[in-house]
Amino acid sequence: MSNFKIPWLPITLATVPNIGGFIGGIYVRKNIKGWYETLNRPSWRPPNYMFAPVWTTLYTGMGYASFIVYRDGGGFQGAAKIPLILYSSQLLLNWAWSPLFFHFHKLKWSLFEICALWANVAGCTVAFYQVNKVAGSLMIPYLGWLSLATALTYYIYKNNPETPKEPIKD
Template sequence: MNKVSRIALVVVICLVVGYVSGMVTRASITTWYPTLVKPSFNPPNWIFAPVWTSLYIMMGIAAGLVWNQIASTKELVTKALQFFAVQLVLNALWSYLFFGLHNLMLATIEVILLWLLIFETYTHFAKINKKAGYLLLPYLAWVSFASVLTASIWWLNR
């Protein structure tokens, strides 16, 4: 598989994860979510889709750039991509916990674990390819915000 194909494949995988997460979210956005008390800094609902789409594309490009180094640093790349895969699963799990199960406390705990895994993924990616590491920084920033938002919503609705 060539370098561009690897990047494209991971971008598609990330977008599919986002799409599936969105399917879980859609049902609750108009029914359950409006009933929650939210903090003043809660963004409008329309902002989430374009932000997440951009983040999934950047995540996929970052992982593809790392994957493209497999020939020169197989062990490091394999470990970095394993962290990436785990954080991607946790990314999808958050939507299920928050919007599917309506479990705000568990979603808060999970998003903190997600942040830690993203940070670990960033650390590994940056060692292999600086651009790949930089591409994860907006994701890390957004999940930092999402962590505070999730915890605030849980606190306000307990």
């Protein structure tokens, strides 16, 4: 009999962000292959097939970083409290962007939202780094990819009309 224990907490915390991303991806999938393809998009955008593996990697890294901060910062009772609150709020903002952009087609609000997300992730990265340098460093690729996503959102906002409103019927 082995003394090996499955590390449930780090596995769980590394998986949770992926679950939200997966659910969001299913929710907006038809609009990615439909509406998104009709937009004026920049030549420098990544190809669509890159998004799923990149987000899976980033979600796993940020989830594991949250475990490190939780472990090393004393959980919600210690120095990790504020970093974990920032992490939780950025995760909710992250999950909210896809429906806002792909489902509701709210380009201006998507831009505002992703800018708020970027600022939150930057603060979270610094806060994580103060608890554990590895955890903070694990957030840097996410901030880089999010910078690209922010630039892409800005380009699409500036070069495409907002979805027209339904006419008001008398």
